[in-house]
Amino acid sequence: MSARPDRTPLPRSFFDRPVLTVAPDLLGRTLVRRTTDGPLELRITEVEAYEGETDPGSHAYRGRTACNASMFGPPGHAYVYFIYGMWFSLNLVCGPPGRASGVLLRAGEVTVGADLATKRRVSARSPRELAKGPARLATALDVDRSLDGTDLCAGPDSPLSLLTGTPTAADLMSSGPRTGVGGAGAAHPYRFWITNDPTVSPYRAHAPRRRST
DNA sequence: CAGCGGATATTCT
DNA sequence: GAATATCCGCTGA
Numbered sequence: 001m002s003a004r005p006d007r008t009p010l011p012r013s014f015f016d017r018p019v020l021t022v023a024p025d026l027l028g029r030t031l032v033r034r035t036t037d038g039p040l041e042l043r044i045t046e047v048e049a050y051e052g053e054t055d056p057g058s059h060a061y062r063g064r065t066a067c068n069a070s071m072f073g074p075p076g077h078a079y080v081y082f083i084y085g086m087w088f089s090l091n092l093v094c095g096p097p098g099r100a101s102g103v104l105l106r107a108g109e110v111t112v113g114a115d116l117a118t119k120r121r122v123s124a125r126s127p128r129e130l131a132k133g134p135a136r137l138a139t140a141l142d143v144d145r146s147l148d149g150t151d152l153c154a155g156p157d158s159p160l161s162l163l164t165g166t167p168t169a170a171d172l173m174s175s176g177p178r179t180g181v182g183g184a185g186a187a188h189p190y191r192f193w194i195t196n197d198p199t200v201s202p203y204r205a206h207a208p209r210r211r212s213t
Numbered sequence: 214c215a216g217c218g219g220a221t222a223t224t225c226t
Numbered sequence: 227g228a229a230t231a232t233c234c235g236c237t238g239a
Contacts, residue, residue, distance in 0.1 A: 048231070058231085059223095059224095062224070062225075065223085065224080067222095067223070067224090081231085082222060082223080083222075083230075083231070083232065084220075084221060084223095084230075084232050084233080085220070085221020085223085086220065086222085086232075087221095087233070089232085106231085123233085123234065123235090133232070133233070134231065135231095135232050135233060136232090136233075139233095
């Protein structure tokens with residue numbers, strides 16, 4: 001049996017590093033989400049890095065707007081964005097203030113509060129599907145834009161915080177380039193996941209959407 | 214599991 | 227109008 005995960009909160013210095021350093025270091029960590037109905041905990045299994053203003057795939061590439069302001073703030077805070085008119089996604093802001101880099105939490109395993117997550121994820125057909133995908137993860141944890149800007153280092157009463165957990169050894173993780181991004185940026189491994197973990201969604205090549213009108 | 218279309222907000226053109 | 231860091235329900239294997 002494995003040892004119990006370390007429940008020590010991670011300090012702000014954990015986030016205040018280059019995003020490509022923080023992203024793989026998040027795998028196996030424990031995200032705590034405290035709701036009025038009770039706590040949920042998530043073991044992070046898949047993430048993707050976004051390098052701020054220099055990254056064509058990032059929301060920050062076109063500069064600061066009302067919606068992405070949190071990305072330009074201090075590290076250790078949440079950036080929650082609304083996508084495709086229906087879904088939310090949860091990012092953790094990294095690097096120095098103004099760098100506008102962050103890590104998207106793409107998938108994880110719900111280890112505490114699976115009953116609460118199941119109520120919100122009615123269509124999930126198995127526990128491993130509760131947080132298999134960025135928008136599913138946000139839905140399972142009851143994350144919406146009211147949590148945008150939340151400080152994960154604000155102490156045990158914060159609605160979001162990050163515990164040490166069980167960091168994943170380098171030989172147990174995989175990485176790969178993002179799809180849909182050309183140029184020099186495509187050469188970097190932006191996506192990281194725990195190898196063979198059943199909560200990681202299968203790789204899907206990006207395909208342009210057909211027009212609907 | 215793979216492939217498809219539909220639903221919708223935000224931003225740039 | 228077009229693109230996008232998506233998911234769901236359906237079909238078929």
